[in-house]
Amino acid sequence: MLPFFQKLLRVEAGATATEPYLQIYVDKLLSDSLVCAPLMARSVEQMVIDMQRAKAQGADAVEVRLDFIDSFQPSPDLETIIRNKPLPVIIVYRPRWEGGQYEGDEHTRLEALRLAHDLGADYIDVELKVASYLVGEVKNKHQAGGKVIVSSYLNGATPSKEDLGHLVARMQATGADIIKVVSNADDITELERIFHLLSRSEVPAVAYSLGERGLISQLLCPKFGGALVYGAMEGNSIPGLPTLDNLRETYKVENINSDTKVFGLVSKPVSHSKGPILHNPAFRHANYNGIYVPMFVDDLKEFFEVYTSPEFAGYSVGFPYKEAVVQFCDEVHPLAKSIGAVNTIIRKPSDGKLIGYNTDCEGSIAAIEDALKEQKSINGASLNSPLAGKQFVVAGAGGAGRAIAVGAKSRGARVIIFDIDLARAESLAQVVSGEAQPFESLAHFQPENGAILANATPIGMHPSTDRIPVAEATLGSYQLVFDAVYTPRKTRLLKDADAAGAITVSGVEMFLRQAIGQFNLFTGREAPKDFMREIVLSKF
Numbered sequence: 001m002l003p004f005f006q007k008l009l010r011v012e013a014g015a016t017a018t019e020p021y022l023q024i025y026v027d028k029l030l031s032d033s034l035v036c037a038p039l040m041a042r043s044v045e046q047m048v049i050d051m052q053r054a055k056a057q058g059a060d061a062v063e064v065r066l067d068f069i070d071s072f073q074p075s076p077d078l079e080t081i082i083r084n085k086p087l088p089v090i091i092v093y094r095p096r097w098e099g100g101q102y103e104g105d106e107h108t109r110l111e112a113l114r115l116a117h118d119l120g121a122d123y124i125d126v127e128l129k130v131a132s133y134l135v136g137e138v139k140n141k142h143q144a145g146g147k148v149i150v151s152s153y154l155n156g157a158t159p160s161k162e163d164l165g166h167l168v169a170r171m172q173a174t175g176a177d178i179i180k181v182v183s184n185a186d187d188i189t190e191l192e193r194i195f196h197l198l199s200r201s202e203v204p205a206v207a208y209s210l211g212e213r214g215l216i217s218q219l220l221c222p223k224f225g226g227a228l229v230y231g232a233m234e235g236n237s238i239p240g241l242p243t244l245d246n247l248r249e250t251y252k253v254e255n256i257n258s259d260t261k262v263f264g265l266v267s268k269p270v271s272h273s274k275g276p277i278l279h280n281p282a283f284r285h286a287n288y289n290g291i292y293v294p295m296f297v298d299d300l301k302e303f304f305e306v307y308t309s310p311e312f313a314g315y316s317v318g319f320p321y322k323e324a325v326v327q328f329c330d331e332v333h334p335l336a337k338s339i340g341a342v343n344t345i346i347r348k349p350s351d352g353k354l355i356g357y358n359t360d361c362e363g364s365i366a367a368i369e370d371a372l373k374e375q376k377s378i379n380g381a382s383l384n385s386p387l388a389g390k391q392f393v394v395a396g397a398g399g400a401g402r403a404i405a406v407g408a409k410s411r412g413a414r415v416i417i418f419d420i421d422l423a424r425a426e427s428l429a430q431v432v433s434g435e436a437q438p439f440e441s442l443a444h445f446q447p448e449n450g451a452i453l454a455n456a457t458p459i460g461m462h463p464s465t466d467r468i469p470v471a472e473a474t475l476g477s478y479q480l481v482f483d484a485v486y487t488p489r490k491t492r493l494l495k496d497a498d499a500a501g502a503i504t505v506s507g508v509e510m511f512l513r514q515a516i517g518q519f520n521l522f523t524g525r526e527a528p529k530d531f532m533r534e535i536v537l538s539k540f
């Protein structure tokens with residue numbers, strides 16, 4: 001792999017860094033893909049303000065989209081922009097035929113780009129289709145001046161590796177200082193081709209996919225040597241782009257380099273997850289070189305077929321894949337096997353095999369047990385679980401419900417499972433020697449006094465935030481009510497249960513504990529538990 005600055009040095013000086021001090025300097029720069037904020041203000045005055053805001057929010061460079069400026073006047077407006085730039089500026093004047101806003105004639109547009117270069121823009125961005133006119137001319141004029149990015153916006157999905165290779169060759173042949181390829185991802189598997197391009201390109205490259213499924217092409221760009229990572233300013237959201245704040249605070253992209261191990265949450269949808277704001281700081285706290293990203297996966301089979309590299313070191317598995325993913329694991333831990341659901345996968349470094357685990361089970365049961373022990377002021381280890389012999393009602397027999405039911409059974413509880421799919425409830429009931437009932441009967445189910453209720457359905461989560469899975473009048477009979485839903489932190493079920501006098505345990509407790517279990521498996525190190533708890537308390 002030729003990361004960005006090494007590529008730049010080769011291109012510029014025809015040199016490789018052999019002097020030790022130069023190598024150190026290069027190495028320091030290698031990890032530094034520049035964070036760039038695209039700016040789309042409608043006036044020059046606002047562009048100037050936004051350049052400053054982007055700097056304050058952590059951008060290293062700004063991309064000024066001239067095609068968004070109303071009544072743009074090349075000479076005075078470019079002078080104002082370039083005179084006031086607080087950061088390196090990339091000037092883009094995107095025409096309609098390449099997905100931009102500019103509708104005028106080409107001559108005027110290219111003249112404006114020439115002018116931007118003459119006035120000292122750090123980079124001008126020129127579309128591949130017109131690059132042959134501009135690149136040589138501009139570079140001959142000012143050998144040491146601003147640089148030229150040759151770009152290609154593909155109006156659709158990412159092409160095959162072979163086609164991308166041809167495209168890159170044509171772009172390089174223009175004499176570009178940097179090449180830029182942008183596609184729209186229909187599927188996360190396309191991004192592997194983007195990473196391949198980034199790590200193979202001979203010149204500095206920018207490549208990413210737009211849209212929700214394209215997000216990790218930005219987040220992982222520094223790992224694969226991309227020259228720029230794009231981040232949106234606050235209040236300026238762009239689908240598929242992380243915010244500048246995310247890039248700097250959550251992911252700290254400046255720390256990511258080619259050795260960084262990639263972990264991700266495989267789920268659909270995935271953007272709701274708080275995993276990244278917990279796992280990434282925890283990795284940093286433990287000095288572990290890893291990144292944890294949301295992975296919007298549509299097809300598990302294709303996903304695991306495409307991402308086989310050891311760099312993709314492990315996964316969390318979320319809704320709706322915890323059960324389906326079992327078949328894609330090469331080995332499954334006995335507890336996960338008995339549950340029939342996997343929420344954690346690690347790739348064995350020795351042979352690349354995928355090993356499935358379940359950390360939801362201990363995560364949920366330990367949270368419930370601790371709350372019961374706390375109420376009884378039981379300190380230290382007790383031989384018997386406070387769940388032993390109790391009636392334990394589980395709403396929902398999906399991945400989370402299965403983990404909770406198996407955990408409750410392992411502690412000697414008597415489990416009753418309710419699910420809209422009675423067959424699913426029955427198959428789980430068999431595993432835990434329990435009872436199965438259709439979900440409708442939970443509305444009038446009268447529990448034993450002192451029973452435990454665990455909600456493992458999405459009821460309580462957006463958009464059903466004002467619903468509860470049981471009859472309100474029965475809540476007083478439960479000693480403890482647990483809700484696996486963790487956003488919102490205090491669901492309506494927990495509020496009502498609290499009012500009825502039950503002990504309540506939030507899904508946040510389960511979330512934290514399953515994540516601690518995952519950290520141990522991902523890194524092979526002891527998780528920084530107190531630190532992770534602090535994050536959960538302050539940020540969730």
Ligand SMILES: O=C1C[C@@](O)(C(=O)O)C[C@@H](O)[C@@H]1O
Pocket residue numbers: 265267272273274275316317318319343344360400514
């Ligand atoms: O249930 C959850 C939550 C989760 O899916 C998330 O949203 O971050 C991550 C999973 O590992 C875990 O088992």
